[in-house]
Amino acid sequence: MAFAYKLIEHELEVKDCKPLATDPKFKKAFEDLKELVTPPVRPVKFGGDGNEVTIGGEEVMYRHELTYFNPTAIAVCVHDEMTEDELIKNVKMISEWTVYRVGAHLRLDAIAVKSVSRNPAKFAKVVKLVVDNTNYPLILCSLDPACLKAGVEVVKNRKPLLYAATRDNWREVAEIALNSGCPVVVASPGDLDTLKSLAATLSSVGIQVALDPGTAWGEGVLADTINSFTMLRRAAIEKEDKTVGWPLVGVPATLWIGKEEASEGEKLETAFKETFLAAALICRYADLLIINSKEIWSFLALATLRQNIYTDPRIHPAVEAGLFAIGSPNEWSPVMITTNYASTAFVVRSDLEQSKIDSWLVIIDTGGIGVESSAAGGQLNAAKMAEALSEYKVAEKVKHRAVIIPGLAARFAGELEDASGWDVYVGPKDSGSIPDFLKSKYKPRDGTRYVGDPDERSPVVLVTNNIRDFYRVKIPLMEAGISTWILVVDADGLPVKEAVETKKLTGEAVKAYMQREEVEKKVSHRELLVPEEAAPLKEEIEKATGWKVTVVPCEKLTEKIKK
Amino acid sequence: MVDDETALGKRILEILEDYEELELEDVTLEAEELVFKVIPGMFAAALPPAARARIPATLIEQKFEAPVETYPGEIVEVQFGATKAEGGSRKKVVKIGGEKVPAFYRFEFMNPNRPVVTFDVFDIPISLPKPIVEHFEDVMEDPADWAKKAINEFGADLVTVHLISTDPYIKDTPAREAAKVIEDVLQTVDTPILIGGSGNPDKDPEVLEAAAAVSEGERLMLNSASLNLDWKRIVDAAKKYGHNVLSWTQLDVNNQKKLNKLIMEEGMPKNRIVQDATTASLGYGLEYSFSIYERIRLSALRGDSDLQMPLSSGTTNAWGAREAFMSDKKKGAEWGLQRFRGPIWEAITALSLSLVGCDVFMMLHPASVQIFKTFIEYLTSTKKEEVPPLLNWVTARV
Numbered sequence: 031m032a033f034a035y036k037l038i039e040h041e042l043e044v045k046d047c048k049p050l051a052t053d054p055k056f057k058k059a060f061e062d063l064k065e066l067v068t069p070p071v072r073p074v075k076f077g078g079d080g081n082e083v084t085i086g087g088e089e090v091m092y093r094h095e096l097t098y099f100n101p102t103a104i105a106v107c108v109h110d111e112m113t114e115d116e117l118i119k120n121v122k123m124i125s126e127w128t129v130y131r132v133g134a135h136l137r138l139d140a141i142a143v144k145s146v147s148r149n150p151a152k153f154a155k156v157v158k159l160v161v162d163n164t165n166y167p168l169i170l171c172s173l174d175p176a177c178l179k180a181g182v183e184v185v186k187n188r189k190p191l192l193y194a195a196t197r198d199n200w201r202e203v204a205e206i207a208l209n210s211g212c213p214v215v216v217a218s219p220g221d222l223d224t225l226k227s228l229a230a231t232l233s234s235v236g237i238q239v240a241l242d243p244g245t246a247w248g249e250g251v252l253a254d255t256i257n258s259f260t261m262l263r264r265a266a267i268e269k270e271d272k273t274v275g276w277p278l279v280g281v282p283a284t285l286w287i288g289k290e291e292a293s294e295g296e297k298l299e300t301a302f303k304e305t306f307l308a309a310a311l312i313c314r315y316a317d318l319l320i321i322n323s324k325e326i327w328s329f330l331a332l333a334t335l336r337q338n339i340y341t342d343p344r345i346h347p348a349v350e351a352g353l354f355a356i357g358s359p360n361e362w363s364p365v366m367i368t369t370n371y372a373s374t375a376f377v378v379r380s381d382l383e384q385s386k387i388d389s390w391l392v393i394i395d396t397g398g399i400g401v402e403s404s405a406a407g408g409q410l411n412a413a414k415m416a417e418a419l420s421e422y423k424v425a426e427k428v429k430h431r432a433v434i435i436p437g438l439a440a441r442f443a444g445e446l447e448d449a450s451g452w453d454v455y456v457g458p459k460d461s462g463s464i465p466d467f468l469k470s471k472y473k474p475r476d477g478t479r480y481v482g483d484p485d486e487r488s489p490v491v492l493v494t495n496n497i498r499d500f501y502r503v504k505i506p507l508m509e510a511g512i513s514t515w516i517l518v519v520d521a522d523g524l525p526v527k528e529a530v531e532t533k534k535l536t537g538e539a540v541k542a543y544m545q546r547e548e549v550e551k552k553v554s555h556r557e558l559l560v561p562e563e564a565a566p567l568k569e570e571i572e573k574a575t576g577w578k579v580t581v582v583p584c585e586k587l588t589e590k591i592k593k
Numbered sequence: 594m595v596d597d598e599t600a601l602g603k604r605i606l607e608i609l610e611d612y613e614e615l616e617l618e619d620v621t622l623e624a625e626e627l628v629f630k631v632i633p634g635m636f637a638a639a640l641p642p643a644a645r646a647r648i649p650a651t652l653i654e655q656k657f658e659a660p661v662e663t664y665p666g667e668i669v670e671v672q673f674g675a676t677k678a679e680g681g682s683r684k685k686v687v688k689i690g691g692e693k694v695p696a697f698y699r700f701e702f703m704n705p706n707r708p709v710v711t712f713d714v715f716d717i718p719i720s721l722p723k724p725i726v727e728h729f730e731d732v733m734e735d736p737a738d739w740a741k742k743a744i745n746e747f748g749a750d751l752v753t754v755h756l757i758s759t760d761p762y763i764k765d766t767p768a769r770e771a772a773k774v775i776e777d778v779l780q781t782v783d784t785p786i787l788i789g790g791s792g793n794p795d796k797d798p799e800v801l802e803a804a805a806a807v808s809e810g811e812r813l814m815l816n817s818a819s820l821n822l823d824w825k826r827i828v829d830a831a832k833k834y835g836h837n838v839l840s841w842t843q844l845d846v847n848n849q850k851k852l853n854k855l856i857m858e859e860g861m862p863k864n865r866i867v868q869d870a871t872t873a874s875l876g877y878g879l880e881y882s883f884s885i886y887e888r889i890r891l892s893a894l895r896g897d898s899d900l901q902m903p904l905s906s907g908t909t910n911a912w913g914a915r916e917a918f919m920s921d922k923k924k925g926a927e928w929g930l931q932r933f934r935g936p937i938w939e940a941i942t943a944l945s946l947s948l949v950g951c952d953v954f955m956m957l958h959p960a961s962v963q964i965f966k967t968f969i970e971y972l973t974s975t976k977k978e979e980v981p982p983l984l985n986w987v988t989a990r991v
Contacts, residue, residue, distance in 0.1 A: 092891070094884040111990055129927070131876065146990045171987045196984065197652070204648045219983040222657035231653045235646035248978035252971035256948075257700050264660040273655060284986040302933055306964055309941045313883070313948045322991060327929030330916060331875070331937045335945065338880040376878040377843060383913050384792055385762075462821050465762060465793070 037067050040087055040099055070267045070275050071317070073100065074213045074238045076140075076191040077167025083139045085240060085317040086277030091267050094343055101340040102312050104332060105140035105169050107283055107322045110147050110156040117156065118163050120324060125164040127329055132349060136333035138166075142193070142283075142320045143181070145172035150180035157181045161188065169193055169215075169320065175202035182210045191215060193279075193320075194242060195232060197224050207237045215279050219244025222258060230273045240318060242279040247307050255280075256314055263315040277317035282308040286322045301325045305332060312336050348398030349375045353422035357388035362498050364389045364468060365424055366434040366457065367415055369396040369404050378461040385465045390427055394418050401438040412445035419450050430501035431508075434472065436461075451508075474500040476520040478547045482513030486554040489514050489591050492540060492571075493561060494521035494529045502584045503561065510588040515552060519543050527563040537570035544575055559587065659700045664894040668692040668901050669864040670706065671837055673751060674785025675812035680835065683811065684783035687750055689867075689952040690903035695890060696950045697972050707973045708947050710954050710962050711751035711787055712743035713909050716766075716774045717758040722918040724935045725957050736774050737781035744782055747959040748966060753787040753816065754778050759800045760791035768796075768803035775804045779811065787814040787839075794822035798830075805830040814867060817841035820852055828859045839905060841869040844881050846888055850899045857899075866902045867953065874911035875942045882906070883945055890950030903952035911939040912957060936960035944968060 036042040044064045045051045051060055073087030083103045090096045106124045108117055121141060129136045143160055145153040153172065160168065161184065168190040170181040178192055189210075194217035195203040207214045216228035216239050225243055232239050243258035259278055266275040282304045289300055301323035308319050308328075312335050321328070348370045356379060368378045370393050382389055394414055396404035404410035419425070419433065431452045435443065437459035446454050453474065458467045473495040481504060493503045495518050507514050519539055521529035529535035540558075544550065558571065562583045571579050582590045670691035675681025687709055694701040718733040728747075732738040736754055743749040756771040758764040778786055788804045790797035801815045815831050817839035818824035831838040840856055842848040849870050856866055870889060873882045886904055893900040911917055915924075917938035921931050928934055939961035943954045947969065956962050 092884075092887055093880070094888050109990065144987050144989075146988050148988065173984060173987055193987070194984070200652065201648060208646060208648065217984060223655060224652075226655040226657045227652045230655050231649055234653060235648055244983050246980045246983060247971070248980050249971050249974045250977035251980050252968070253697060253699050253973070256697055256972065260698065261657075261659055261700055265657070268662075269658075269660045271658075271660075274657070281983070281986060283989075284980075284983045286991040287981050287983070287985045287989050290990045298933065302937065302964065305933075305937055306940060306944065306968065309944055310948065310968070313945045322986075322989075325929055325933070326927075327934035327937065330928050330934065331941055334876040334916070335879070335941055338875065338878075339883065339945075341880045343880065343884055372878060373844065373881065376873055376881075379877075380873075380910065380913065460821070462794070466795075469762065 040069070040073070069099075070270060070272075071263070071277060072238075072275055074191075074240055074277050076169075076189050076213055078188040079165050081165045081167060082189075083167050088263075088267070088317070091264060093339065097342040097344060098340050100317065101336050102316050103139035103318045104308075104329075104336070105142045105318065105320045106138055106324060107142045107144055107171075107320065108156075108160065109144040110149075110153045112156075114159065117159060121160050121163045123324060125166050127326065129330055129333065131334065132337065134337065136330075136337060138329060138333070140167040140169055140191075140318075142169040142171050145170075145174065145177040145181070148172070148174050148177060150174075150176045153177045154180040154184050157184045161185050167191070171320075173199055175199050175206060178203060179206050182206055182212060186210050186212075189213075191240070191318075193217070195228055195239075197228070200228055200231065204232050204235065204237060207232070208235060213238035213240065215240045215242050217242035217244075217279075219246070220254060220258075222262070225262075226273055229276060233273070233276075238276075240277040240279045241274065242281060245281045245284050245307065245311070247282075247285050247303055252307075256310060259311065259315040278315050279318045279320070280308065280311035280316035281320045282311070283320050283322040298325075301328055304328070308332055309335050312339055345398075348372060348395070349393065351393045351395035351418070353424055353427070354379075354391045354393060356382045356391050357386060359388040359390050359427075361427065361429040363428065364434055364472065364497075365392060365419075365428060365430075365432065366390070366464075367392045367394060367418070367439075368436060368461075369394050369399060369401050369410055371396065371398050371400040371404075374400045381461040381464060387464065387468065390424065392418050392422060392424060392433075401436045405439045405442070410439060410442075412442040412449050415442065415446050416450035416452075419452060429505060430497060431505065432472075432474075432497055432501065434467075472497065473520075473523040474518055476518045477543075478549065478552070479504075479516040479518050480514065481507040481516065482511060484513040484515050484552075486552065488553065489557070489559055490517055490549060490553060491515070491559045491587065492517050492519065492564065494519050494524060494526050494535055496521070496523055496525040496529075499525045499561065499563075499584075503587060506585070506588045507591075510592070512588060512591055514591065515549070517543060517547065517549060517558075525563070526561050530564055530566055535564065535567065537567060537572075537574035540567075540571050541574040544577075559590070661701050662694075664694060664896075666894045666896040666898065666901055668890075668893055668903060669866075671864055671867055671903050672812060673787070673814060673837065675810055675835070679812070680810040681812055682779070683785050685785070686812075687785055690864075692890075692894070692950070695894065696948055703973075703975075706952070707969050708952050708954060709750035710748075710943075710956050710966060711753045712740075712747065712749040712962070713789075713955055713957050714739045714743065714752050714754050714778070716754065716756050716771060717764065719757065721957070722912050722935065723920070724931060725912065728959050737777045740778045740782050740786065744784055747962060749784075749962070751785055751787060751953075752778070752782070753789050753955055755789035755791070756800055756804065757789075757791045759796055760793045761796060762793070763791065768800045771800055772803040772807045776807050779808060785811070785813055787816055788836075789816040794819075798823045798826040801827050802830040805834040805836050808836070809834040812836060814839055817869060818852070818856060820848065824852070824856070825859060828856050828861050831865065832859075832861055837865045837867060839867050839869055840902070841871070843871045844873065844878075844885055846870070846885055846892075846900075849885075849889060850897070853902065854899050863898075863902065867905050868900070868902045869905040869907065872906040872908055872910050872942065872946065874908075874914050874917075875938050875945070876914055876916060877910075879942060879945060883949055886946050886951055887949035904946075904950055905953040906943065906946050906951045906955065908939060908943045908946070908954045909957045911942040911961075914938055936964070940965045 071088040171193040193215040218225035265271040305328040396409035434457040443454040521534035674683035674686035691705040740752040758766040814837040
């Protein structure tokens with residue numbers, strides 16, 4: 031069963047089943063099974079020395095029907111009239127280019143060595159130089175069989191891909207392929223009958239082929255290109271035309287024909303178009319691309335697109351966990367938690383970005399499972415969230431200790447407060463409502479709050495239910511380890527200053543809160559510390575409550591209390 | 594003696610069992626009679642391939658047959674803009690949709706309309722990445738000028754005016770006041786426009802209603818009706834004042850189907866609805882959008898009548914990707930020149946969705962729009978450009 035599954039996933043081949051492959055009495059079963067599991071687009075391998083690339087091996091036209099299997103290989107050109115330095119520099123650059131994104135190191139796949147000189151000896155020498163400087167698979171490119179033959183001699187053990195057999199040279203190229211065991215690209219730009227004939231002829235003697243139907247950028251001809259790729263793939267997969275059931279090769283490098291003397295500007299423009307054309311062919315069935323530009327922005331865009339298109343849609347991919355800045359957050363920006371299910375993280379992120387909410391987003395590794403399921407399944411819990419807050423050093427980024435958790439994870443609120451020391455604010459179930467939430471609900475709870483373990487002698491500080499003012503009071507006290515009562519008055523989330531100006535904070539309001547919260551039963555003294563923004567209310571509060579009011583700037587609060 | 598020899602023979606065979614091939618050197622065999630036991634298939638496996646296969650003397654000539662399909666369904670055609678004769682004041686109208694086959698499947702049929710680009714315009718200056726601001730900073734104070742520049746200089750087919758200042762958290766511009774911007778733009782340009790709100794679900798219905806009222810009969814599009822707001826009010830406004838409406842959902846085919854259906858049940862004609870299944874940009878979930886757009890289009894052509902509307906993409910999302918917006922100073926060494934990296938990010942996002950059937954692209958950068966429009970032109974043109982022999986790339990000294 032396990033073997034059957036791996037066969038279907040193309041992780042193993044039929045020949046990996048030793049009894050079936052070696053015992054003559056199973057020969058028919060072996061052939062039948064091989065036929066059954068061979069994808070309609072046969073896989074072709076080239077390269078060696080531990081660096082092999084597989085192209086083709088596809089089962090479906092549209093990725094949502096199953097998945098695409100072998101990502102489009104990207105080969106970059108060098109040629110035999112480059113100086114030795116230039117050649118080595120390019121070969122190293124192509125082989126070493128890598129970018130890490132979404133859990134994978136993106137890389138290029140092969141080097142296409144062109145014989146520009148058409149001189150077999152020269153070509154062989156350059157191929158040797160390339161082989162000595164990279165372990166990447168090679169594509170030997172020449173329409174002259176003598177050059178291909180000379181090149182193959184040098185790299186035979188690394189099984190290069192040969193480019194190309196055409197209507198003019200196919201017999202000689204087939205000879206080289208048969209003798210060396212190398213796969214061959216058959217090329218027939220704009221003529222699919224010939225392309226199919228070449229494929230039929232070469233594959234009839236057991237040569238593995240790949241098909242180049244021609245890649246052109248230009249009015250009308252671009253349509254032919256995209257249509258050829260689409261038709262060939264559909265013929266192979268939906269019409270079961272086995273003759274064209276081979277990998278497809280796109281050559282955006284054709285854009286460089288006649289660009290030998292182009293200015294720097296024109297070359298960059300050509301690279302831009304070439305990238306775009308290559309991108310179109312990644313979306314539309316190319317299994318191998320040969321490009322000429324060596325621009326890292328081009329590699330980045332193409333490798334990223336390929337990563338996207340070849341992601342297995344049956345697996346919900348995870349995004350990277352960690353702390354992410356959305357917009358340009360500062361030390362007072364809100365902190366929010368979500369999971370690393372790609373869709374969830376993507377939607378939360380885009381909602382925040384679209385609403386222009388500068389914030390800190392903590393993405394928890396739940397193995398790529400969404401909030402609701404991971405909260406139920408245990409991949410998301412209070413300990414994990416607390417751990418993430420500390421591991422990603424969120425406290426170093428902000429001056430508050432307010433963390434917003436998804437509404438669907440509300441039940442972890444209490445436990446998370448205990449485990450992390452952060453105040454938990456339960457956010458909405460849908461990130462689309464975050465702007466409203468921040469406006470109307472993102473406020474410290476009013477009433478009696480405290481720091482440490484206050485008693486009847488501990489000081490009492492007044493503040494409004496504004497995030498910034500509340501934590502401006504609370505954090506220094508926490509850090510100094512001073513047990514304190516904090517009386518939080520609801521002023522619609524306004525800071526003290528504005529609450530005083532708009533009369534949301536008044537002497538009467540303070541009195542009402544003191545009565546409601548029975549503050550006089552909690553402490554034996556009668557002194558209320560208020561931030562300096564509330565100074566205008568000093569007498570009003572004293573009159574209403576009968577308490578002594580002491581005005582202290584927030585930054586001097588701990589100092590004052592210590593005294 | 595004989596027994597010993599048999600035993601030896603057995604042992605040799607046992608030892609050799611693990612080897613496929615045995616080469617004997619300096620051995621002389623003396624025998625009167627030698628018997629070879631041949632296992633079936635043995636020679637085929639042992640002989641070199643060259644001897645096995647004979648390359649045909651001539652090409653095995655084949656015909657490639659275009660794999661043509663038929664589709665029971667087709668996409669409705671939606672028209673943006675109404676001329677004087679049609680009750681509006683637009684000099685130009687833009688038609689999208691009407692597809693009978695998947696995007697650019699010209700070997701089956703030439704779809705009637707090509708995908709179009711609508712430039713984003715905002716009613717107040719907003720913070721945009723530098724490569725975009727460079728092109729528009731002289732007009733960002735005035736949405737009408739901004740729209741004009743996008744059309745005249747950068748080849749916009751349409752513009753989308755986003756009334757973002759109406760957001761209570763931004764400027765809270767009253768709906769009626771914001772609607773004046775729409776009147777301004779309509780007086781300045783003669784192409785149809787699309788109207789966007791601020792994205793605030795409480796305010797948008799009111800804003801779009803007011804904008805729809807001041808542009809009665811112009812056949813614009815209201816962006817957008819979605820499940821998280823009072824979509825009925827928006828649909829009713831589109832119906833009452835003769836506009837199209839955008840049915841917008843988030844990366845979910847079933848929700849898209851559901852909302853389209855609700856909007857139709859509300860009495861909105863199908864050919865006045867465009868759908869937007871949400872664009873996740875290159876590198877940030879593009880594969881979701883790619884497959885969802887593709888599924889929607891294929892289902893529609895296969896006959897699902899709830900999905901047979903043209904598709905729209907908020908391609909501008911691509912500028913939210915770090916690869917697009919981060920400066921050369923920060924990332925140039927690792928990612929290359931932003932001058933190319935930014936536009937290509939937006940352009941590839943558009944390109945990939947155009948290939949799976951998307952019809953309208955909201956975009957921002959002139960260079961992305963230029964290459965994307967060239968691409969569409971090349972794919973849809975009935976002319977055929979002369980190109981050099983393509984195989985010459987092999988000997989191009991570049």
